[in-house]
Structures are given as C-alpha cells and as structure tokens.
Amino acid sequence: MxxxxxxxxxxxxxxxxxxxxxxxxxxxxxxxxxxxxKNMGKVFIYDHEENLIYQGSGSNDWxxxxxxxxxxxxxxxxxxDKNFYQHFGFDxxxxxxxxxxxxxxxxxxxxSTISQQYIKNMFLTFDQTWSRKIEEAFLTVELEVHYxxxxxxxxxxxxxxxxxxxxxxxxxxxxxFNKSSKDLTLEEAIMLAxxxxxxxxxxxxxxxxxxxxxxxxxxxxxxxxxxxxQEEYDGLFQSEIPIYxxxxxxxxxxxxxxxxxxxxxxxxxxxxxxxxxxxxxxxIYTTFDMDxxxxxxxxxxxxxxxxxxxxxxxxIVDPTTGAVRALTGGLNYAxxxxxxxxxxxxxxxxxMKPFLYYAALENGLVSSSTFTSExxxxxFANNQVYSPNNYNQIYGNKDITMAAAIAYSDNVYAVxxxxxxxxxxxxxxxxxAGIEEELVGNPSLAxxxxxxxxxxxxxxxxxxxxxxxxxxxxxxxxxxxxxxxxLYEHKNKHNYVLNSNYxxxxxxxxxxxxxxxxxxxxxxxxxxxxxxxxxxxxxxxxTTNTDSWSVGYNPDLLMLVWVGNDEAKxxxxxxxxxxxxxxxxxMEKILQDTEDSWYEKPQNVIGLVxxxxxxxxxxxxxxxxxxxxxxTETQSVAKEENSS
Numbered sequence: 001m002x003x004x005x006x007x008x009x010x011x012x013x014x015x016x017x018x019x020x021x022x023x024x025x026x027x028x029x030x031x032x033x034x035x036x037x038k039n040m041g042k043v044f045i046y047d048h049e050e051n052l053i054y055q056g057s058g059s060n061d062w063x064x065x066x067x068x069x070x071x072x073x074x075x076x077x078x079x080x081d082k083n084f085y086q087h088f089g090f091d092x093x094x095x096x097x098x099x100x101x102x103x104x105x106x107x108x109x110x111x112s113t114i115s116q117q118y119i120k121n122m123f124l125t126f127d128q129t130w131s132r133k134i135e136e137a138f139l140t141v142e143l144e145v146h147y148x149x150x151x152x153x154x155x156x157x158x159x160x161x162x163x164x165x166x167x168x169x170x171x172x173x174x175x176x177f178n179k180s181s182k183d184l185t186l187e188e189a190i191m192l193a194x195x196x197x198x199x200x201x202x203x204x205x206x207x208x209x210x211x212x213x214x215x216x217x218x219x220x221x222x223x224x225x226x227x228x229x230q231e232e233y234d235g236l237f238q239s240e241i242p243i244y245x246x247x248x249x250x251x252x253x254x255x256x257x258x259x260x261x262x263x264x265x266x267x268x269x270x271x272x273x274x275x276x277x278x279x280x281x282x283x284i285y286t287t288f289d290m291d292x293x294x295x296x297x298x299x300x301x302x303x304x305x306x307x308x309x310x311x312x313x314x315x316i317v318d319p320t321t322g323a324v325r326a327l328t329g330g331l332n333y334a335x336x337x338x339x340x341x342x343x344x345x346x347x348x349x350x351x352m353k354p355f356l357y358y359a360a361l362e363n364g365l366v367s368s369s370t371f372t373s374e375x376x377x378x379x380f381a382n383n384q385v386y387s388p389n390n391y392n393q394i395y396g397n398k399d400i401t402m403a404a405a406i407a408y409s410d411n412v413y414a415v416x417x418x419x420x421x422x423x424x425x426x427x428x429x430x431x432x433a434g435i436e437e438e439l440v441g442n443p444s445l446a447x448x449x450x451x452x453x454x455x456x457x458x459x460x461x462x463x464x465x466x467x468x469x470x471x472x473x474x475x476x477x478x479x480x481x482x483x484x485x486x487l488y489e490h491k492n493k494h495n496y497v498l499n500s501n502y503x504x505x506x507x508x509x510x511x512x513x514x515x516x517x518x519x520x521x522x523x524x525x526x527x528x529x530x531x532x533x534x535x536x537x538x539x540x541x542x543t544t545n546t547d548s549w550s551v552g553y554n555p556d557l558l559m560l561v562w563v564g565n566d567e568a569k570x571x572x573x574x575x576x577x578x579x580x581x582x583x584x585x586x587m588e589k590i591l592q593d594t595e596d597s598w599y600e601k602p603q604n605v606i607g608l609v610x611x612x613x614x615x616x617x618x619x620x621x622x623x624x625x626x627x628x629x630x631x632t633e634t635q636s637v638a639k640e641e642n643s644s
Contacts, residue, residue: 065153068182091113193218287323307331312331348457348547354406409541433497465554474490547563556597607625
C-alpha cells in the first residue's frame with residue numbers, strides 16, 4: 001500500500017510538473033514575436049536572365065479562408081486532423097494511439113496536426129533530428145497562441161504542396177480543374193484534399209486511379225465525421241472527373257526536374273537557413289535557360305513522344321562556367337518524378353573512353369599509336385581471362401590508330417590501351433577530371449562498365465570541354481532573402497587539372513566519330529549525323545545492353561543524353577538512334593544563331609597529314625590531320641621509317 005501511495009505521489013508530481021512546464025511554454029510563446037503568415041515560406045526561382053519561372057511554398061495568389069470551398073476545408077480537416085478545432089496544436093490522444101499502434105504493429109504511423117504540418121512545410125529539408133523536432137514543436141505553439149484556427153487553416157491551404165509544382169489551393173484548383181478554389185465541386189475538393197499525403201503519386205495528372213483511391217479514403221473520413229451524408233457518399237465518382245492539367249506559362253513536361261535539382265542543391269548550401277521562417281522566404285537565381293530547355297524538350301518529344309518502355313535523361317552545361325542550362329530527368333514529370341539525371345547511376349559504356357585516351361596521350365602514346373583490332377583474349381593471374389567484343393563482332397584484323405579506335409569505338413583497342421597503361425591510370429585520370437564516383441580499376445572499366453550519375457559524369461566531361469579547366473557543375477548563381485540580402489553567391493573557379501595540349505588533341509580525335517574519312521572496314525559510330533551538322537563537335541557515343549549515351553560538345557555547349565529503361569532491361573538500336581539524334585537536334589537548335597567556334601590550337605601542338613586508319617604518312621587516300629605535341633611526332637615518323 002505504501003508503494004502504491006508513493007507511486008501515486010510521484011505520478012501526480014510528474015503530471016503537475018509537466019503541466020507547469022507546458023503552461024510556461026505557451027506563455028513564453030504568447031510573448032514571442034508574432035509569425036507573419038503571408039510572408040512565411042515563399043520560394044521564388046529565377047532563370048539566368050532573372051525571369052521568374054517558379055514559386056512554391058507561398059503564393060502571391062493568397063486566397064482568404066472565406067473564399068475557399070467549404071467542401072475542401074471540411075475534407076482537409078476530416079482526413080488530416082479531425083480534432084483541429086479542439087486541440088491546441090497537438091492532438092495528444094491521437095499521438096498516444098499512434099504510439100501504441102506503432103509499438104504493437106511495428107509501423108511508423110504519424111499523428112501530426114495541421115498546425116504541425118504547416119510548420120514542417122516551412123523547412124527546406126525534412127531531416128528529423130531532435131533539435132529540429134523541438135524547434136518545430138515550439139513554433140507550432142507560437143502559431144497556435146497567435147492565430148485563430150481559421151487563420152492557421154488559411155495559411156496551411158495556401159502553402160501546402162499539391163503536386164506538379166503547385167503550392168497552395170488556388171494554384172492547384174486552377175491547374176487541375178481550371179477554376180477558383182471557391183468553385184470546387186464536392187468530388188474535386190475531395191480529390192485535392194487527398195493529394196498532400198503524397199503529392200507526386202496522388203495527383204490526378206500523375207496517376208488518376210491512385211488519386212481516386214486516395215479520394216475514397218478522404219470521403220470515408222468525411223462520412224464518419226459527419227461532413228457528408230450517406231447519399232452524397234454513394235453518389236461520388238460515378239463517372240470520370242475531367243482534369244485540366246495545364247498552366248498558362250512554362251507548361252513543360254520536364255521543367256520540374258530542373259526545379260527539383262535546384263532545391264536539392266539549395267539544401268547543401270550552408271549559408272542559407274534551412275527554415276524559411278528564419279529567412280522569411282528566398283529568391284533563388286539560377287543558371288536556367290528557358291530557350292535551351294524548350295529546345296531540348298522539343299527534340300526529345302519529337303523522337304520519343306509518349307511511351308512506356310524507354311526513358312530519357314539529359315543535361316546541358318556551359319563548359320566555360322559549369323552552369324547547368326537545362327536538364328530533364330525523364331520524359332514526363334507528371335508520370336514519374338524520379339530524376340534520372342540527379343538520382344540514377346547507369347553504365348556509361350564507351351563514353352568512358354575519352355578519359356582513357358587522354359591518359360594515353362599523357363603517358364607517352366600519340367594519336368597515331370596503333371594496336372591490332374582483332375578478337376583477343378586477355379589472361380590474368382589465377383587463370384582469369386577476359387575477352388572483350390567489338391560491336392557486331394566487327395574487327396579490322398590489322399593495326400589501327402588511336403584516332404580510328406575512337407571513331408569506331410573499338411573495344412579491343414581500348415582494353416589493350418587500358419592494360420598497357422595500368423588499370424589505375426584511368427581511375428586516377430577520371431578522378432582528376434572531376435568524376436567523384438569510386439571507380440574500380442578492372443579490365444572492363446575502359447568499356448564503361450562502372451555505373452555513374454549523369455551530373456557526376458558531366459563534371460568530368462566539362463573539364464574536357466573547357467580545355468582541362470575543372471570547375472563545379474552548379475544550378476544556383478545566388479540566393480537572396482526577401483529583403484534582397486545576398487545569402488549565397490556562386491564563385492567561379494579555374495583549376496587546370498589536365499594538360500591543355502593533350503585535351504586539344506583528344507577533342508580533335510573525337511570529331512572522328514562523324515568523319516567519313518575514317519570509313520574503312522567499318523564506319524564511325526555517329527556518321528549518320530554528319531550531313532546535318534553545321535559546325536564542328538567533339539562527340540562520343542556509348543552503348544551497353546541496357547543503356548545508350550551520346551555526349552558531345554564544342555567550346556560553347558556540352559550536352560549529355562541517356563536513353564534506357566528504369567528496370568535496366570536490354571535495349572535495341574532504337575535507344576542509340578534516339579540518344580544521338582536528340583543530342584544533335586538540340587545542339588543545332590540552341591547554337592543555330594551563334595558563330596561557329598572551335599578550340600584554338602596550342603602553340604606547342606602541330607599537325608601532320610596521315611592515313612586516318614593506319615597512320616601511314618605518305619598515304620594517297622583517306623588522309624586526315626593527326627595532332628601531336630611538338631617532338632612526339634617523331635614517334636610516327638620513326639614508325640614509318642621502320643616499316644619501309
């Protein structure tokens with residue numbers, strides 16, 4: 001009995017202590033500065049010409065709670081927080097039930113109120129550290145003590161994410177149904193109320209069926225909570241609800257992939273407050289070029305259209321700065337928000353070879369150095385063997401130059417070069433160029449069997465496209481708060497990590513992939529593009545069983561295109577056709593009104609006329625210019641003398 005009394009006293013003491021602390025928190029919050037709801041959480045994104053292209057988590061089109069459909073308000077409260085008008089920011093009974101359920105069923109059921117969700121939406125990241133949770137809890141209390149329930153609901157509905165780049169109920173209503181939120185029907189209101197649970201999947205443009213499934217959950221909650229009658233419930237969704245799915249400006253299928261990449265980069269900038277409450281909102285000035293984005297999207301859709309099998313990712317970079325001008329992570333953001341340009345890692349195939357051949361030039365080989373193109377089996381320790389194959393089993397069965405090997409994408413030549421240099425040489429060269437992925441120096445690395453992320457790969461290629469100057473690949477030029485104070489500004493760097501002489505020679509060799517002069521026992525890999533080219537490009541294609549890449553550039557522009565399946569299924573030649581033609585069409589469209597430009601030949605580089613395939617100096621046919629660092633051309637002359 002004494003123990004029981006002691007436990008009761010301890011329990012009572014803890015309860016009263018907790019109550020005093022809780023009251024103290026609410027009192028302190030009451031005397032804290034009032035949060036300005038209409039200024040909270042604004043994010044504005046501008047292109048490289050400082051035109052507004054996006055705004056989220058806040059809207060100029062702020063709508064009063066009195067001008068929002070009663071059906072919508074009832075649906076949101078019912079499904080998100082049925083005790084919203086009774087609690088003081090936290091639904092402790094619901095929290096307790098969720099805790100018991102999570103322990104019993106080993107789940108992670110949430111119990112956030114509308115007030116808590118509103119505060120969570122004011123943070124740029126969703127990291128849930130204890131310090132973040134405490135900060136969110138205190139701000140929730142501040143919100144509750146300073147504002148009425150209707151004011152909180154108004155702010156929440158004007159800032160919540162409704163998918164497809166729509167933040168706020170008015171934007172969502174106009175986008176999905178082409179009407180103001182005050183004019184929503186019951187069915188439309190129920191559909192919109194279900195979206196914030198998973199904006200990417202539950203919006204009717206991305207997945208109509210999933211949206212309706214979620215809408216029925218909302219409708220069930222409204223029925224149980226007395227917001228609709230059984231008769232109204234029974235009459236719901238008897239026919240398909242028309243979806244508008246358009247906006248008056250920037251009605252692009254792919255632009256949101258770029259915006260997602262911007263917000264991801266924003267999270268990594270330490271000088272920008274993670275809480276939009278602290279900054280009062282942000283203005284983000286990006287490297288985005290709407291014209292380049294539109295031309296890229298036009299080219300992609302003209303070849304690939306709407307299909308279910310193949311996907312695409314592409315990025316366009318200014319090689320002089322590393323600025324990302326355009327990007328897509330898929331064919332249609334509405335159907336898939338997975339950003340293949342920023343999130344995926346895929347085998348890059350023969351597009352890895354330029355880094356190999358740069359390493360070869362730096363380590364004593366020259367553009368006319370030859371290896372025999374023939375079926376070859378390489379033997380290693382422990383009875384390990386490796387037998388790379390050329391595409392379609394086509395071999396020259398003779399010595400070919402490095403320039404020809406690039407033009408044909410000869411795999412045997414590449415592996416011979418790779419093993420001759422030592423497998424770590426390519427690993428180190430790729431890292432030096434800016435590729436951050438940890439590469440394994442195995443024999444097949446020269447053929448691009450390692451998986452790379454597109455932006456990481458673009459980092460390395462930008463170094464080649466800039467003549468050896470390694471720089472960051474970036475999306476954000478600067479970030480300002482709503483008062484115009486600069487919180488962050490990108491600083492361009494110059495870091496010449498590669499020898500400009502060898503980079504120039506490599507870039508010249510990469511023009512061979514579209515040069516008919518290399519036509520011999522086979523043809524260059526991108527020769528089909530040659531008659532549509534109006535200027536000079538360095539280009540390399542890469543094909544694996546599951547991936548097709550085209551990567552090319554000149555001094556003004558670098559573009560990478562990948563085509564393949566998300567499930568890594570095998571692809572046929574169609575994928576290669578798409579990637580090459582999308583690359584060329586986009587580059588030509590963007591550069592059509594600019595002067596043709598190419599890299600200035602370094603003073604230390606000279607050219608000799610030789611046979612493109614064999615390297616023969618006194619050839620009477622198939623001649624092209626081979627470039628050498630002064631003094632190394634003697635290797636070619638000596639070889640010619642020894643063979644005569």
